[in-house]
Amino acid sequence: MEIAVIITKKHLNRRQVLTGALGAIGLPVLDAMIPALAQSSYKAPKRFFGAFVPHGAAPGYWVPQGPTLDTLPFLYQDFEPVKNKMIITSGMWSESSENPPGVTGADHFVASSFFSGVKPVKTTGAGVCGVTVDQVIAKKHGQENLLPSMEIALEDPGSGSSNCGEGYTCVYTNSMSWSSPTQPNPMEINPEVMYARMFGVGSSREVQLQNRLQDQSILDSVMGSSKELQKTLSNDDNIKLEQHLDNVREIERRVGIALNKSDSLPEVDKPFGIPTNWGDHFKIMTDMLVLAFQTDITRVGTMTMARDLTGRIYEESGTSMGFHSGSHHGEDPARIKEFSLINRYHNSMIAALAHKLNTLEEHDGSSILDNSLILYGSNMGNPNQHFHYDTPLALIGGLVKGNRHIKYETKTVTVADVLTDVLHIFDVNETDTLHDNVKFNGKTFGDSTGRSTGIV
Numbered sequence: 258m259e260i261a262v263i264i265t266k267k268h269l270n271r272r273q274v275l276t277g278a279l280g281a282i283g284l285p286v287l288d289a290m291i292p293a294l295a296q297s298s299y300k301a302p303k304r305f306f307g308a309f310v311p312h313g314a315a316p317g318y319w320v321p322q323g324p325t326l327d328t329l330p331f332l333y334q335d336f337e338p339v340k341n342k343m344i345i346t347s348g349m350w351s352e353s354s355e356n357p358p359g360v361t362g363a364d365h366f367v368a369s370s371f372f373s374g375v376k377p378v379k380t381t382g383a384g385v386c387g388v389t390v391d392q393v394i395a396k397k398h399g400q401e402n403l404l405p406s407m408e409i410a411l412e413d414p415g416s417g418s419s420n421c422g423e424g425y426t427c428v429y430t431n432s433m434s435w436s437s438p439t440q441p442n443p444m445e446i447n448p449e450v451m452y453a454r455m456f457g458v459g460s461s462r463e464v465q466l467q468n469r470l471q472d473q474s475i476l477d478s479v480m481g482s483s484k485e486l487q488k489t490l491s492n493d494d495n496i497k498l499e500q501h502l503d504n505v506r507e508i509e510r511r512v513g514i515a516l517n518k519s520d521s522l523p524e525v526d527k528p529f530g531i532p533t534n535w536g537d538h539f540k541i542m543t544d545m546l547v548l549a550f551q552t553d554i555t556r557v558g559t560m561t562m563a564r565d566l567t568g569r570i571y572e573e574s575g576t577s578m579g580f581h582s583g584s585h586h587g588e589d590p591a592r593i594k595e596f597s598l599i600n601r602y603h604n605s606m607i608a609a610l611a612h613k614l615n616t617l618e619e620h621d622g623s624s625i626l627d628n629s630l631i632l633y634g635s636n637m638g639n640p641n642q643h644f645h646y647d648t649p650l651a652l653i654g655g656l657v658k659g660n661r662h663i664k665y666e667t668k669t670v671t672v673a674d675v676l677t678d679v680l681h682i683f684d685v686n687e688t689d690t691l692h693d694n695v696k697f698n699g700k701t702f703g704d705s706t707g708r709s710t711g712i713v
Contacts, residue, residue: 301623302553302556304556305398305683306546306557306631307433307559307631308559309368309635309636310633311564312580312581313639313644314648315586315597315600318330318600320347320662321347324664326345326661335605335609336608336611336651338608342654344661345651346665347662348664350646350670352673353371353375353672364643365566368429372559372676380424381424383426383428384428385439386441388435392442392557399556402556403455403555404549406434408442409543409558411535412446412561412567430565431444432444437693446538448542505548539606540606540609547610550625551625563580571602571603574598585640611654627654630656630682631652632650632652635650648672673702674709675712676703677705678712678713681708686699
């Protein structure tokens with residue numbers, strides 16, 4: 258068993274991993290990784306997570322009444338533990354989600370436009386959109402990480418046809434993360450494959466079958482390396498290491514539950530290991546994202562929480578209403594109230610993620626959430642009429658001043674304006690490249706005409 262312990266001036270390398278026959282496991286920041294003289298100047302990395310959900314929000318259930326979040330509206334009540342690190346905006350305009358002037362057809366292309374601030378070109382071909390904010394941040398902060406960014410989806414992007422919205426290619430719905438105007442990034446829905454990318458297990462059909470038959474875990478294979486490392490650590494570091502390995506073990510256990518444990522693989526070429534319950538799926542994917550943040554595997558993540566036009570029913574939300582059909586509530590107060598239960602359920606999952614990040618301590622005593630920004634929203638306000646103004650958008654994390662409701666006049670501030678602010682939060686400036694040879698001008702991003710007021 259190889260022992261990957263790297264000693265440099267009597268401290269562990271920040272990129273320290275435990276290695277074994279099946280892969281490697283990254284480690285959280287330990288005291289032993291930071292020389293005594295440098296511990297007081299340790300600076301935690303900035304991290305970004307962008308989450309998009311289609312179909313808007315129930316009118317009347319999500320706008321705060323005043324300039325602070327002392328009393329949270331129904332849809333956001335689960336954010337109570339982290340509201341001091343939260344901004345809720347209202348009056349926001351998702352202008353890039355609207356069809357270009359003179360272009361007809363449905364507007365079910367919005368996943369790709371939401372974080373790019375660019376209206377996609379109407380085509381059934383390869384697709385032309387815009388670079389997304391997560392990829393600009395990844396170029397600035399993620400190039401030394403194992404994964405510069407992680408793209409997560411909770412519904413199969415291959416479930417649609419070649420035409421998603423009256424002449425718009427499905428690539429606009431399938432990916433919300435674009436490296437360039439012509440390069441969408443595939444979104445991963447399978448926790449087994451995501452786990453493999455993070456920790457090194459092969460994800461080919463042959464390797465998956467071999468690992469199942471062996472019934473071995475990555476954690477088991479690195480235990481020898483772990484025991485040797487523990488001999489060199491302080492008591493505090495050993496506690497951190499044990500907690501981290503317990504988290505990895507728990508994820509392995511849950512991936513194992515989702516897997517088909519038979520001795521053969523399905524004959525059809527399709528993902529497996531995907532929980533059938535949406536909440537379980539969300540939790541296991543975001544738990545892996547949290548581990549990736551802790552171990553600095555990545556500093557950037559995005560998630561599409563649902564596909565546009567999805568009819569999915571969320572059993573745990575308290576309603577059997579399908580998501581898309583429920584969004585067309587016909588202005589019926591009873592149906593709007595029922596639709597709000599789906600919105601509240603989605604929001605509760607993001608709130609749980611934020612709360613977890615807020616409980617995880619960095620080396621300097623701050624929390625991971627203190628050094629992170631979660632940007633979470635939808636492309637519609639009232640979805641019954643497909644209105645793309647007065648849309649919900651929230652920013653959660655210690656990189657913004659929280660406990661605030663920022664109210665904008667309708668159609669005066671766009672999501673792209675806020676994306677421009679986000680780039681400034683992550684220190685992107687005029688010397689940085691958005692994509693190819695295109696530089697950030699420091700003032701606008703996508704279709705933005707300037708920065709918003711009050712975010713930064």
